[in-house]
Amino acid sequence: MENGVRVLMISEHYLPAVGGVQRHIEGVVNELAARGLGVTVLTSSNSQGIARQERLDNSIIIRIPYAWDSNPFLVALWMIANRHWIKKHDIIHVHDPIPLVFWYAPLMLFSPERPVFATFHGFERDPVPIAYKVLRVLARRLARRCLCVGGFIARQYGVQCDRLSLGAVELKPLPRQPRKGAVFVGRIEEDTGIPEYVKALAILGEKYGIALALTICGSGSIEQEVADLALSRGVEVEFAGIINNPSEVMNEREVCLAGGYLSILEAMSLGLPVIGIARSALKSDYLKAVIDEGGPISIQTSPEGVANEIARLFRDSRLAADVSQRGRAFAAKMSWNRLAETYLALWGTD
Structure with missing residues (x-):
């Protein structure tokens, strides 16, 4: 894939929030940027006072206005209003079903032929409520191809996974002092x-x-x-x-x-x-x-x-x-x- 390709990652949560999905996206963003791809992350604000737009290391972060991000209808309106900016990206990749179904899907009415890709992370809770299974099946139908974090997703949710991964990690030096606990x-x-x-x-x-x-x-x-x-x-x-x-x-x-x-x-x-x-x-x-x-x-x-x-x-x-x-x-x-x-x-x- 050539340098200069513009990628838009869409996730319900991202930095500075802490979590496995956020760290997954951050690591991928850094690797893609090192290859010359331009990456923007579209996410929620999560709290008042946080910057609506900022550059963080190798990416640009765009945040949906606070309070809007908790209302799917308002998020859809915001996405539609900003669809021309979103269309400038070469690749759209959405993390997990909620932002795909409730945030991005309305834009597909304007460009139904444009592919969107997805990553499904983990499970909501055990046992998985039927509503979440239905939501993931619907999200999978919207995505052209899907990366599943763990092969269990295909079996437990009944969705097709085009690629599998457990995530990634960086090797760190072992401590010199004794470990305990x-x-x-x-x-x-x-x-x-x-x-x-x-x-x-x-x-x-x-x-x-x-x-x-x-x-x-x-x-x-x-x-x-x-x-x-x-x-x-x-x-x-x-x-x-x-x-x-x-x-x-x-x-x-x-x-x-x-x-x-x-x-x-x-x-x-x-x-x-x-x-x-x-x-x-x-x-x-x-x-x-x-x-x-x-x-x-x-x-x-x-x-x-x-x-x-x-x-x-x-x-x-x-x-x-x-x-x-x-x-x-x-x-x-x-x-x-x-x-x-x-x-x-x-x-x-x-």
Whole structure:
């Protein structure tokens, strides 16, 4: 793809908001800009006072006016009013169903022949409500081609994925100081398995005599419940909140309890063993996508299984070293360069 191509990325959320989708887009934008493509990100304002337009490193960010961005009808009007500016871009790529169906779809009435591409990230919650499945199927029909972050999306939502990826990560140097404790990065909700991880660490102490403190990077509606559970089971938990660079915290820990794909890849890039718990068909399918790509993740179905796996790793240094090496080798393959090439292939294949 030649230099000078103009790409418009559309996402409901972007920087300075923190999240896996935002970091995915930022990494791709930087790689595309390094190849000479001009990239603009169209997103919501999220808060009052934020700049409506700004240049950030290698891209331009355009934000829909605050308060408008929470009303699909107003967003559609804004998109239609700005359709001539949007048409100047050579490639339109939308992240996830809501901005595709409610933001961009009205513009397709003016240029129905113009292709739009999409990336589908993750899942809304477990189990997935039928409304979200219908929305994703509709979004897929609007997109010419689609990149799915995880092969589970095709199976769980019944949509065709033209390309697959788990995301990308940058290898980082290993720490010189000893590591201590466990880390979880993600939403503090029932469907992420965080209560089960706390129970697993309690079992680890009771059954194996291994006291492992847990640092949680994230937020959610059951934070107090998790705190109460940890207190009642004698597990030390630190709530670090949402942080811009969780890899700095991860690099000080011994083991990662699986959240989303990005945190899994970051843990592996740091040589951390990753253990996940899957108590539903969706979560099992989600985590098995890592194994399908060659990632050395341990998937358990109970807190007891998680505790047993941690104990096994702690008591077998050769096994732990092997898992660490294989994790870093896997992460090295999941580069931002590779992910950018996936996007270019998605856009350029007829």
